[in-house]
Amino acid sequence: MTRRLSMPAFLSVFLLALACFASDARAIDIKRVVSPGGIEAWLVQDTKIPLLAIKFAFEGGVETDPAGKEGLANLASTLLDEGAGPYDSQEFQRRLADNSISISFTATVDGFYGGVETLVETQEEAFELARLALTEPRFDKEAVERMRSGVLAQIRREQGDPDFLARRALYETAFPDHPYGRRARGTAESVQSIKRDDLRAFVRQRFAKDNLTVAVTGDITPEQLGPVLDRIFGGLPEKAAVEPPADTVPKGAGETVLVPRPLPQTVVLMSQPGVKRNDPDWFPATIINYVLGGGSFSSRLMEEIREKRGLTYGVYSYLVPFQHAALVMAGGSTANQNAGTMVDLMKAEWRRMQEQGVTQEELDNAKTYLTGSFPLQFTSSEAIADVLLQVQRDDLGIDYLDRRSDLINAVTLEDVRRVAGRLLDPAALLTVVVGRPEGVEPTRTRDDVPS
Amino acid sequence: MAEPSRRLIAAPVLASLLLFGAWGPSLAQEPPRPAEPVPATAPEPEARKGVFFPESFMLDNGMQVVVVTNRRVPVITHMVWYKVGAADEETGKSGIAHFLEHLMFKATDELKPGEFSRIVARNGGRDNAFTSWDYTAYFQNVAADRLELVMKMEADRMADLRLTDETVLPERDVVLEERRQRTENEPGDKLSELVQASLFVHHPYGTPIIGWANEIAGLTRDDANQFYHTWYAPNNAVLVVAGDVTVEQVRPLAEKYFGPIAPRPVPARVRVEEPPFAAERRVILRDAEVRQPSLRRLYHAPSYNRGETVHAYPLQVLSEIVGGGATSRLYRSLVVEQRLATSAGTGYSPDAFDTSVFGAYVSPNSGVDMDKLEAALVEQLEKVAREGVTAEEVETAKTRLEREAIFARDSLRGPAMSFGVALATGRTVEDVEAWPERIASVTVEQVNEAARAVLGQANPVTGLLLPAPVRQAAAQPNAQPATQPSGQTPATGAGAAPSRSNDSGVIR
Numbered sequence: 001m002t003r004r005l006s007m008p009a010f011l012s013v014f015l016l017a018l019a020c021f022a023s024d025a026r027a028i029d030i031k032r033v034v035s036p037g038g039i040e041a042w043l044v045q046d047t048k049i050p051l052l053a054i055k056f057a058f059e060g061g062v063e064t065d066p067a068g069k070e071g072l073a074n075l076a077s078t079l080l081d082e083g084a085g086p087y088d089s090q091e092f093q094r095r096l097a098d099n100s101i102s103i104s105f106t107a108t109v110d111g112f113y114g115g116v117e118t119l120v121e122t123q124e125e126a127f128e129l130a131r132l133a134l135t136e137p138r139f140d141k142e143a144v145e146r147m148r149s150g151v152l153a154q155i156r157r158e159q160g161d162p163d164f165l166a167r168r169a170l171y172e173t174a175f176p177d178h179p180y181g182r183r184a185r186g187t188a189e190s191v192q193s194i195k196r197d198d199l200r201a202f203v204r205q206r207f208a209k210d211n212l213t214v215a216v217t218g219d220i221t222p223e224q225l226g227p228v229l230d231r232i233f234g235g236l237p238e239k240a241a242v243e244p245p246a247d248t249v250p251k252g253a254g255e256t257v258l259v260p261r262p263l264p265q266t267v268v269l270m271s272q273p274g275v276k277r278n279d280p281d282w283f284p285a286t287i288i289n290y291v292l293g294g295g296s297f298s299s300r301l302m303e304e305i306r307e308k309r310g311l312t313y314g315v316y317s318y319l320v321p322f323q324h325a326a327l328v329m330a331g332g333s334t335a336n337q338n339a340g341t342m343v344d345l346m347k348a349e350w351r352r353m354q355e356q357g358v359t360q361e362e363l364d365n366a367k368t369y370l371t372g373s374f375p376l377q378f379t380s381s382e383a384i385a386d387v388l389l390q391v392q393r394d395d396l397g398i399d400y401l402d403r404r405s406d407l408i409n410a411v412t413l414e415d416v417r418r419v420a421g422r423l424l425d426p427a428a429l430l431t432v433v434v435g436r437p438e439g440v441e442p443t444r445t446r447d448d449v450p451s
Numbered sequence: 452m453a454e455p456s457r458r459l460i461a462a463p464v465l466a467s468l469l470l471f472g473a474w475g476p477s478l479a480q481e482p483p484r485p486a487e488p489v490p491a492t493a494p495e496p497e498a499r500k501g502v503f504f505p506e507s508f509m510l511d512n513g514m515q516v517v518v519v520t521n522r523r524v525p526v527i528t529h530m531v532w533y534k535v536g537a538a539d540e541e542t543g544k545s546g547i548a549h550f551l552e553h554l555m556f557k558a559t560d561e562l563k564p565g566e567f568s569r570i571v572a573r574n575g576g577r578d579n580a581f582t583s584w585d586y587t588a589y590f591q592n593v594a595a596d597r598l599e600l601v602m603k604m605e606a607d608r609m610a611d612l613r614l615t616d617e618t619v620l621p622e623r624d625v626v627l628e629e630r631r632q633r634t635e636n637e638p639g640d641k642l643s644e645l646v647q648a649s650l651f652v653h654h655p656y657g658t659p660i661i662g663w664a665n666e667i668a669g670l671t672r673d674d675a676n677q678f679y680h681t682w683y684a685p686n687n688a689v690l691v692v693a694g695d696v697t698v699e700q701v702r703p704l705a706e707k708y709f710g711p712i713a714p715r716p717v718p719a720r721v722r723v724e725e726p727p728f729a730a731e732r733r734v735i736l737r738d739a740e741v742r743q744p745s746l747r748r749l750y751h752a753p754s755y756n757r758g759e760t761v762h763a764y765p766l767q768v769l770s771e772i773v774g775g776g777a778t779s780r781l782y783r784s785l786v787v788e789q790r791l792a793t794s795a796g797t798g799y800s801p802d803a804f805d806t807s808v809f810g811a812y813v814s815p816n817s818g819v820d821m822d823k824l825e826a827a828l829v830e831q832l833e834k835v836a837r838e839g840v841t842a843e844e845v846e847t848a849k850t851r852l853e854r855e856a857i858f859a860r861d862s863l864r865g866p867a868m869s870f871g872v873a874l875a876t877g878r879t880v881e882d883v884e885a886w887p888e889r890i891a892s893v894t895v896e897q898v899n900e901a902a903r904a905v906l907g908q909a910n911p912v913t914g915l916l917l918p919a920p921v922r923q924a925a926a927q928p929n930a931q932p933a934t935q936p937s938g939q940t941p942a943t944g945a946g947a948a949p950s951r952s953n954d955s956g957v958i959r
Contacts (some may be wrong), residue, residue, distance in 0.1 A: 150793040153814055
């Protein structure tokens with residue numbers, strides 16, 4: 001229950017004057033650039049610092065790894081900058097380091113992301129290295145084996161991380177017969193089975209112009225950017241050969257999976273079906289999540305479980321909008337003897353939100369936070385490019401930053417109640433506990449270590 | 452690359468860690484990674500020496516203020532740094548600095564418990580805090596037009612905190628849970644704590660920032676009040692504001708809100724010195740949950756402030772050469788050529804009020820004997836101490852480090868962090884601004900002297916994280932990749948939420 005907060009007089013003046021923050025996002029001027037070769041990018045020009053951030057993504061991520069070759073996209077992401085074109089691994093890395101160029105690749109669910117960050121003074125070298133990494137990676141045996149060893153070490157390391165074990169157990173239970181249930185890094189066996197030919201095929205099939213999205217921020221004009229886009233991406237094939245997975249609905253409703261580990265603290269993770277980003281109820285769901293557990297100290301979960309009872313250092317909820325399924329998740333950790341109490345409290349908050357929605361005050365507070373905090377992301381060239389990239393990938397339109405505040409402010413109390421009622425269901429929760437929890441009745445106990 | 456690029460580990464780390472819990476501690480050999488300089492009227496940075504081009508002034512009550520203008524978007528980072536941390540605690544009261552940091556979010560004479568953060572959020576802002584051995588810092592990221600609001604509230608809790616057992620006792624349980632989550636559930640972090648305690652046997656840097664569990668459990672409201680009244684004075688604080696704001700806007704507000712708070716005498720930060728132990732030490736942690744071992748070797752090192760401070764800049768160059776990324780000596784030798792390791796690197800942070808640490812970190816390749824890996828690591832380190840580095844290595848490393856200073860401007864929180872840490876540990880604004888020049892002036896001879904002085908010492912501490920052959924009753928899991936220097940790892944503050952496995956860090 002929410003108490004009405006009485007506000008000291010000195011603060012009310014600020015709160016009365018809650019500005020609409022839409023104008024803040026408008027400070028970001030986005031230009032759509034199409035290269036002579038037909039490659040599109042969104043650009044935010046910023047001449048204050050002589051540097052440039054290019055972020056890009058290819059549709060299709062770890063979920064499209066061939067069965068038995070799980071971890072292929074991830075292994076490829078570690079190898080593109082480990083030798084390309086005329087340069088072997090050490091030479092490629094030396095050129096990056098000596099020119100202070102950062103090139104990074106990340107394979108994640110639904111997308112394969114890349115980034116280039118460079119000073120203007122070394123940008124020619126950066127463009128060339130990026131081009132080579134995407135179009136002529138060498139996959140030299142030495143580099144492949146070295147990176148494979150690194151990935152295998154990470155896989156071993158993660159098996160001792162209770163947060164990781166909780167995520168694995170949850171995703172395996174929620175997506176038992178769907179690629180979303182597989183481990184992004186793969187298993188020791190699948191990573192061992194990946195051949196250099198698999199890596200070469202990966203690059204050939206997965207990087208193309210028709211599944212590419214690009215965003216750029218920094219000291220470059222639209223006219224200068226066009227040829228740069230052609231130079232980096234122009235050599236890619238026209239069409240990708242990516243099979244997206246089928247849409248699916250998360251399973252495991254009502255299950256409680258125990259992963260017994262000899263730990264002093266239990267990690268709790270929960271999920272139930274959620275909303276995709278293109279769902280018309282996205283913003284009501286965003287507000288529900290903020291009030292429930294997304295809003296740190298302003299959330300109900302934090303208030304009930306940490307502030308009032310001192311049971312946890314952190315408890316939170318969040319939305320996971322994959323392209324072919326969606327989840328609402330919640331998690332936290334507590335001393336083993338309090339695990340049952342914490343799970344019960346989390347479910348109680350789930351039910352309260354389902355039955356009652358939010359108060360007008362909670363709705364107003366959520367709106368001012370969600371609109372006002374949005375510009376706090378725009379603090380570096382990379383961060384701005386990241387947002388531009390995501391807005392494109394989510395197909396929200398180039399004017400989305402201008403419209404976002406209005407979309408949020410348009411959500412009514414009734415919208416929130418309707419969506420909370422349809423979305424949240426304590427009976428649909430899948431619960432995972434890792435540790436030696438007391439007061440939790442598992443429906444299933446894992447006798448292996450999830451991997 | 453086997454490891455995240457240095458740029459990913461760079462500076463706003465501490466604060467991101469706090470807000471998102473998704474980052475490891477900062478790798479400290481980084482130069483500050485801050486925001487843009489320049490009010491519109493300033494000459495081009497290239498034409499001036501400096502990094503962030505701040506403005507600073509002192510209030511009459513002794514509170515220092517630093518302003519870094521960055522006009523990219525209409526937001527600011529507002530930070531108050533107190534020159535007190537875990538190393539200033541009384542013996543037997545470990546954890547009180549960090550505990551008080553949590554309690555600063557409770558009631559004041561004007562605000563209810565928790566209201567501070569709720570008001571910040573209601574105004575579209577984010578807030579948090581963090582504690583280290585040498586400082587405690589509180590920050591809000593808000594729209595630029597909310598500067599007065601957050602400054603007023605920050606001044607309010609500097610002067611008028613109101614603690615009751617009703618709020619203090621549950622928060623103590625929260626801190627114990629934080630300790631379980633950060634340390635006791637994580638063997639890698641537990642080893643870090645033990646190695647640190649072995650490296651600093653007598654000096655308070657050997658005590659964990661969050662405190663020892665048995666001492667945290669005994670902390671009281673009176674302890675917190677006493678610490679607060681002893682140290683939280685305006686003359687012991689630094690205000691840093693970075694973002695879409697000018698010194699002309701900050702000055703009158705700072706005078707209005709912080710100015711009236713009376714200065715008080717604050718104790719000198721007199722800390723015991725670490726005796727010169729001549730013995731090498733080893734810490735071996737065997738844990739049932741460890742499936743990937745790791746090895747670290749730590750040496751005492753000077754900081755900007757203590758010890759042979761002449762080595763502070765050369766050591767940053769040395770760390771870049773020996774362990775800075777995929778072209779470094781350790782990576783090339785141990786990972787690429789000998790295939791003994793899957794990762795290798797070094798960490799050095801000169802930012803300490805007292806002495807610092809130079810650390811080397813490696814993770815073995817599958818099936819590699821740990822003794823063999825250790826011998827290979829020691830061989831590389833001793834070789835550097837014995838034979839030194841080349842002129843080309845020094846030039847390349849210096850160029851990289853100097854360029855990082857340009858990247859450092861491309862951030863909002865970075866510069867605020869840089870000035871906060873510097874001023875809280877006894878350095879000046881000028882020191883931060885002169886960083887590229889001082890790096891540029893480092894010579895091969897200086898790097899070699901620093902290598903001999905630090906890596907030539909006979910008393911390093913070696914830490915080993917190993918799987919347990921036998922299952923133990925009360926073990927904890929998770930070997931973190933050993934890439935953290937133990938220099939200035941912050942215990943985070945009141946707000947850190949556990950990391951979220953979101954598909955991207957972007958808010959939609």
